[in-house]
Amino acid sequence: CNGGEGVYCFDSGSKGLTFGxxxxxxxxxxxxxxxxxxxQKLQELGTPFKGRIIFSLNxxxxxxxxxxxxxxxxxxxxxxxxxxxxRVPKGFDPDNGKYxxxxxxxxxxxxxxxxxxxxxxDFHTTSQDAPAMxxxxxxxxxxxxxxxxxxxxxxxxACAVESQFLTQxxxxxxxxxxxxxxxxxxxxxxxxxxxxxxxxLSQSYGLVxxxxxxxxxxxxxxxxxxxxxxFPDGSYEQIEIFKNFASxxxxxxxxxxxxxxxxxxxxxxILMAPNVKKPxxxxxxxxxxxxxxxxxxxxxxxxx
Numbered sequence: 001c002n003g004g005e006g007v008y009c010f011d012s013g014s015k016g017l018t019f020g021x022x023x024x025x026x027x028x029x030x031x032x033x034x035x036x037x038x039x040q041k042l043q044e045l046g047t048p049f050k051g052r053i054i055f056s057l058n059x060x061x062x063x064x065x066x067x068x069x070x071x072x073x074x075x076x077x078x079x080x081x082x083x084x085x086x087r088v089p090k091g092f093d094p095d096n097g098k099y100x101x102x103x104x105x106x107x108x109x110x111x112x113x114x115x116x117x118x119x120x121x122d123f124h125t126t127s128q129d130a131p132a133m134x135x136x137x138x139x140x141x142x143x144x145x146x147x148x149x150x151x152x153x154x155x156x157x158a159c160a161v162e163s164q165f166l167t168q169x170x171x172x173x174x175x176x177x178x179x180x181x182x183x184x185x186x187x188x189x190x191x192x193x194x195x196x197x198x199x200x201l202s203q204s205y206g207l208v209x210x211x212x213x214x215x216x217x218x219x220x221x222x223x224x225x226x227x228x229x230x231f232p233d234g235s236y237e238q239i240e241i242f243k244n245f246a247s248x249x250x251x252x253x254x255x256x257x258x259x260x261x262x263x264x265x266x267x268x269x270i271l272m273a274p275n276v277k278k279p280x281x282x283x284x285x286x287x288x289x290x291x292x293x294x295x296x297x298x299x300x301x302x303x304x
Contacts, residue, residue, distance in 0.1 A: 006057030007113055010039070016051020017205050020113075020120030021198060023055065025085050025166060027062025027078035031182045032123030034191040035198035042211060049208045054117070056110060058166070059085050061102055084284060086124075087163040094169070111169060119205050120170045121178040123194050125185045128275045130244035132193050135179040137168055144176070144204040146298035147214040149196045152245065153296075154271065156225045160288055176205075214302060219295035221245075223269060228285040232259050237277040238286075246270045248289070255286070268292050 023032030036055050057063060059080065065071070066078040085103035092104070094111035114120070132150045134140070137158035145153055157179075158168055167177040180197050183190035199212035223245075236257030248254070248264035255262035264270075271288040279286050 004109065004113070006060045007110070008036070008055045010043075010049075010053045010055075012049050012051060014050045016049075016207055017118040018052045018054060018116050019202055019205060019207055020117030020170060021053065021055045022058050022114075022120065022122045022166065022170075024060075024063040024066075025058040025122055026124065027059050027064075027066040027080060028185055029079075029123070029125045030063070030066065030186070031125050031190040031194040034195040035121075035123065038195040038198050039202075042208065047208060047211060049202070051118075051207050052116075053202070053207065054113060056113060058110065058122075059103060059106065061106075084281070086122075086166050087161070087284065088166060088169065089163055092164060092169070107166070107169070114166075114170045115172040117171045117175060117177070119176045119178075119201070120167065121180055121197065121201055122165075122167050122170075123197075124179060124181045125183055125187075125190050126181050126244065126272070127185065128244055128273070129184040129187065130181075132183050132190075133181045133244075135165075135181065137165065137177060137179075140176055140178060142220075142296070142298075143300035144201065146220065147200050147204055147212075147301040148180075149193065149200065149214070149216055150180070151216065151218055151221055152223065152293075153220050154223045154225050154288075154290065157288070160225045160228045161285070162228065162230075214298075217298065219297055221293040222296045223271065223290035223293050225271065225288050225290045226268070227265065227289050229254075229262060229287040229289065230284075231255060231262065231279050231282060231286050232257060234278070234282060235259075236262065236279075238273075241275055241277060242270045242273040242287075244271060244273055245293070246273065247292075262286075265289060266291070 082101035083103045094108045133152040135154045170177045182193040238255045252264040269290045
């Protein structure tokens with residue numbers, strides 16, 4: 001493939017899928033680097049692979065800021081420089097659009113690479129210390145989701161977000177594309193999760209063999225994501241800091257401000273809640289809301 005800054009393409013020379021792995025879409029979310037480390041270890045061991053694996057360091061400039069030696073990794077610092085790269089505007093034109101934001105210019109630069117993905121994963125982390133989660137734009141193959149070392153699986157996110165996730169641009173809108181929140185931003189467990197997820201997905205899609213053994217047997221907890229919530233203005237704050245996956249009851253008070261209170265729209269769960277009472281960015285979702293979680297037996301992964 002035609003690379004560029006922060007793009008690394010490994011071609012086996014044998015027939016197979018093109019597997020895209022994207023890292024540092026947000027500058028303060030480094031866990032995806034562990035996937036590249038895991039692949040390098042396989043190469044050192046001489047493990048054969050099929051097809052191509054493309055690693056893309058998406059937000060190079062924000063990542064460079066994050067990795068400065070004097071960096072104080074406070075919450076949201078270096079998440080992005082001009083715009084949230086994982087909230088691409090509806091109608092985004094990678095070929096002809098005129099964008100002043102560094103992140104959207106970078107997306108235009110990378111779109112030709114992303115279009116080559118047959119399947120892909122975009123690695124993220126959360127501000128709260130929270131369980132890892134698998135996020136589907138719509139739905140993903142249950143047998144491949146089942147093999148991942150994660151219990152929480154969110155479907156329908158693309159219908160709830162008002163903009164677009166980057167994974168909606170991968171494969172030119174086709175193929176199985178995963179967004180994985182691996183845990184808290186700098187937790188060791190997040191890096192371990194990213195490495196395991198890379199091995200699991202590369203094995204599930206036939207690029208490698210016998211490099212990963214699924215270990216979870218608990219049912220998947222499947223969340224049907226219905227809508228998102230923005231705070232109206234800067235006067236609003238949460239009445240408490242809600243944990244990810246916190247249960248909610250219809251009509252429950254969630255936040256107050258100068259206008260009408262924010263209440264739970266139905267019985268279900270609060271997802272992606274921040275660890276601060278006031279939003280850092282009013283233009284981003286404060287919460288996503290899902291229906292009550294449904295336990296679903298893992299499928300076809302040979303889990304222990």
